[in-house]
Amino acid sequence: MPDESKLQLQLSCGSVVGMEPKPDAITLTAWARLVRTQQVLLERVEADLKQASLPPLRWYDVLLELRRAGAGGLRQFEIGAAVLLNKHNLSRLLDRLEAEGLLQRHVCEEDGRGARVRITAAGRDLLKRMWPVYGGAIAAHFEQYFNDKELRQLAAMLGRIPGVAR
Amino acid sequence: MPDESKLQLQLSCGSVVGMEPKPDAITLTAWARLVRTQQVLLERVEADLKQASLPPLRWYDVLLELRRAGAGGLRQFEIGAAVLLNKHNLSRLLDRLEAEGLLQRHVCEEDGRGARVRITAAGRDLLKRMWPVYGGAIAAHFEQYFNDKELRQLAAMLGRIPGVAR
DNA sequence: GGCATATAGTTGCAATTGCAACCATATAGA
């Protein structure tokens, strides 16, 4: 939500004469747009999901991760690492998903502390139902503004930030 | 938090034979990285602010908006539009900032319903104190991975999404 | 003027998130 044109103002205010400003104007514009892009796009995609009476994106992320893991399932900390959610919140998110019958927590053989989480048929079904809306939203709110080359560039650039590509 | 490699899996599951998939693989990679970038970067920047015992980014955004507006101040809905925050939450965010003495709400001459919000000296001071940390975080977590040309490209591309550039 | 509707902002309530403390099991070292 930072406003590009104002962030730039900061330069003169925040820096001492003789010191070059930390991030320059172009950086700040790019930063501001990046932040804003995310906010705008996620809002639009979530709105589409809600309008289709579907659960939020995070549910999709978790279930997708679990489906990929297959029969073996995943440890909670693995899910947390994948969807960038801390253990406290993940624990309760999984509570909700489990309550909806979308996944199951099993006792973990290798580690008595942990649980092993597996997706259920209902979970897989929800993924299938969410995808058309989710995919449609990505196409409508994001894809249409770029060509293939640009999308590739975008992915390549962002992938350089540590923790983004995986 | 969507995982690139898995989103692609979706293609085969969600689409009917003969129909081309809605968003293609490149799109999904770019999308996933965009979402992840935001999450990762904001987390890092917020962490830096917190470590410096400074308030969250949103406070900065609002105060910056107000400082730019100058003596005239802003209506609440104008702030809301600028920082992409709905009126309910903005109202309470402003409560907090006002309680901290960072801004003031005045009665609005032109519109008896509304308030006019102005930044205070303390608000301006907070902006000054936050900037070094915020700017430093942008440099450390974002700027360093790109050159000028790339930053310009990034800004130009994202600016095409409606609602991003302003 | 008088009524219907739209807009600005606030408040109450439920859901989500962040943070800290906590329990249980694993692991490492004496």
Place this chain on the structure above:
DNA sequence: TCTATATGGTTGCAATTGCAACTATATGCC
């Protein structure tokens, strides 16, 4: 083996967010 520490996960509490209902003023239409 026995203790200290680290790790996986849950729970309680406060702060934040989202949503719906509400108040008050403004605007448009008769």
